[in-house]
Amino acid sequence: MAIAPPDALPSTATHSPRGEARLAEFAELKKARQRRERLIEAVLFLAASVSVLTTVGIVYILVRESISFFSHVSIWDFLTDRQWTPLFDDAHFGIWVLMSGTITSSLVALAVAIPLGTVIAIYLSEFAGHKTRETLKPLLELLSGVPTIIYGFFALLVVTPLLQKIFPELPGFNVLSAGLVMGVMIIPYVASLSEDAMRAVPMSLREGAYAMGSTRFQTAVNVVVPAAFSGIASAYILGISRAVGETMILAVAAGMQPTLSFNPMEPAATITSFIVQVALGDLPHGSIGYQTIFAAGLSLMLLTLCFNLLGYWLRKRYREAY
DSSP states (O other): OOOOTTTTOOOGGGSHHHHHHHHHHHHHHHHHHHHHHHHHHHHHHHHHHHHHOOOOOOOOHHHHHHHHHHSOOOHHHHHHOOOTTTTTEEEEEEBBHHHHHHHHHHHHHHHHHHHHHHHHIIIIIIIHHHHHHHHHHHHHHHGSSSOOHHHHHHHIIEEEEEEEHHTTTOOSSSHHHHHHHHHHHHEEEEEHHHHHHHHHHHHHHHHHHHHHTHHHHIIIIIHHHHHHHHHHHHHHHHHHHHHTTTOOOHHHHOOOOOOOOOOOOOOOOOHHHHHHHHSSOOOOOSSSHHHHHHHHHHHHHHHHHHHHHHHHHHHHHHHHHO
16 A cells, blocks of 8 residues: 655645644754755765865965975976976976976886787676676776885886896986886776776676677677777876876986987986975975975976876767767
């Protein structure tokens, strides 16, 4: 037998004092429920606003300090100078010196993380059994929990000596070893998100490919990967952003020597490692040397923003709705 909702009382109930009392009680309950819902909505709104307000605060600090920096250094010199020596008497502020180290180390890391992460994701999604997947995926994600300073010393003390056996002329501090280890660190981000995107592809697409005579590998490569490309692209963009923003591995293993070079066999300084170097120094607050970290940080944020916009465009361009 259907039960009428609390708000839908029989009309006859309103003609008695008892019915009017019940109406008033239900009205109070409804108002109390609405107040609780509004309170919950307000709490959720405040929680969601934290990230937005934090981002606005970061942008405000970077822009404010960068404006003060560019009042002493021209933007043209900042973008075209081929030297970065802001702490010397003969100061130069060519951001491309740091940008070259950042881009080179990121490319080395992505050359490791993207192929390996994609292959691991295909295996976990299409070939691994349930028990194998449930065992390997948590073990893989443990790599992202290792402190980056440990990765840095591993690159310096283990990977670099191994590479020096192959390349005897390789210096002790170099971008290559730091980038390789950084790529290993990024693999869980790429593999996990790519595997989730592939698992979201409907089984009907796989079954259709099998019905046409495709093998398991052909189905994975020619059907599943294209169908999940928007999610895989998002994983790649996250990996790129993670590589661009990495600090301690490069600060320990790359040498922090500001040279304009895209050769991974040489030491280099990145934007993040320079920020660490200056932030740990004794520069007075408000000096030009101190303000360089904000100009460099703003450049890094704009670079990351470009990658995020690229990822948004790829998701919008290749997104498939099933």
